[in-house]
Amino acid sequence: MLPTTNHNPAFNLTRASHVSLSVTDLERSRDFYRDVAGLVVTRETDNAIYLRGLEEASHHSLVLELAKEAKALYIGLRVRTDDDITAAEKFFKENNIEHRRVEKDYQGPTLQFRDPVGTWMELTSSMDVVDRKMQQFNEFVAGAPQRLDHYQVVTYDVQTATDFWTGLGMRMSEYTAKDGTDELWGTWMEVKGNTHDLVFTNGRGPRLHHFAYAVPDGASLIHAADVAGALGFGDEIDRGPGRHGISNALFLYLRDPDQHRIELFNTHYQFIDLETPPIRWDVSNPRRAQLWGMPASRRWFFEASEFPGEEVHEPLLQANPDTLEDYLGIH
Ligand SMILES: [Fe+2]
Structure with a gap:
């Protein structure tokens, strides 16, 4: 709904x-x-x-x-x-x-x-x-992340989460739904005027899937990947680079030494005018996840950071995502 x-x-x-x-x-x-x-x-x-x-x-x-x-x-x-x-x-x-x-x-x-x-x-x-360092170009290293932009949370109940947060003024810019229905599988919600501040996707939750920083441009993502490789973190890129269908961003996801996940991405489009409807994606449409690039790995789909003392519940909706390993025939 x-x-x-x-x-x-x-x-x-x-x-x-x-x-x-x-x-x-x-x-x-x-x-x-x-x-x-x-x-x-x-x-x-x-x-x-x-x-x-x-x-x-x-x-x-x-x-x-x-x-x-x-x-x-x-x-x-x-x-x-x-x-x-x-x-x-x-x-x-x-x-x-x-x-x-x-x-x-x-x-x-x-x-x-x-x-x-x-x-x-x-x-x-x-x-x-504190001082902005946006013109201290000499201090730009790796992806040169400019600002925190959004979070993605895995939840067992996307509908309940979405109803709560839209009740607090958030607005849904894009969503995934079971084919031919409005059964919500993922919702991208914003309050600051671009496509999302807070995302809920269906899965074992609650768990924090990632937090995301905007970088200056697409080239910064490639440089970040090169730096990750140079410093021994090449295997900790668990998705990307690629371009999402949802929100239209170029992206790169990295795991930190404790396996928390950070996304670097090249920002979103504006979503301000109230008459603009949300974009709907069938959950079976692979273009929602990437317009080009490889599908996400199993670890990207199934691993996320738990909240202390918070029980993780099985999702109300059963998902079977197409992973990189399926794509490559690795079992
Ligand atoms: Fe994200």
Whole structure:
């Protein structure tokens, strides 16, 4: 069933903004995100490292926290003002949504909550401001990621996730549905004016499939792949380069030393005008996944980062994706 966006939501979301991951070796993960992906290190402490994209003026868009187990801790969204945090708290209380206020270094008022399919989220209304490095071209390395753009979450119930988030003002730009029906298999939802901030796809979940940074151009993806190969991470490219049908982006996916997945991509098209309908893709149409390039590997389809303490459920819809291994006849 297609969702309806609430254009007067209880509070105002503005964009995907920051993600926290637990990692088992801080230095090893820092080296990966700095040297292989190309992010900027804003600050290092004994138990956390804060990174950002080159054009970002906010203190961090990726936080690595040292822990015994690698998990996706939170995915972050910004809200417009401090009052939106207060309004969100009231909304979650009234709707029995698990939530808590937290104090976070370098962030303004911050509220964490669990969405109805078990995705752990963090809202904040501000962050410490730092220098943009978008014209420090001498510091552009690897993919030269400019800014965090979106998340993809694997969920056992795409419909419930989509109804919740469109109820908070997100708008669906593209979706996959079972052939000939509106049974939702994947939904790409946005709040910032391009095709997505938050994606839910059908599968064992909740798990964070990837977070994505926009790079300057397609050539940056090839350079990132070359750098990954040069630094011994060539086997950690688990998909791409290629071009998605959905959202029309060139892409490259990499696994970090704990197997968290980062996507580098060359940005999306605008999706702002309300009369524009979402683009529908039959789930059987392989062009939804790639217009050209090889199908995704099994590990891309089936591996993702769990949230701590959150039970992973089997999906309500049973999928059997065509993988690279099927394509190549490898069993
Ligand atoms: Fe993505």
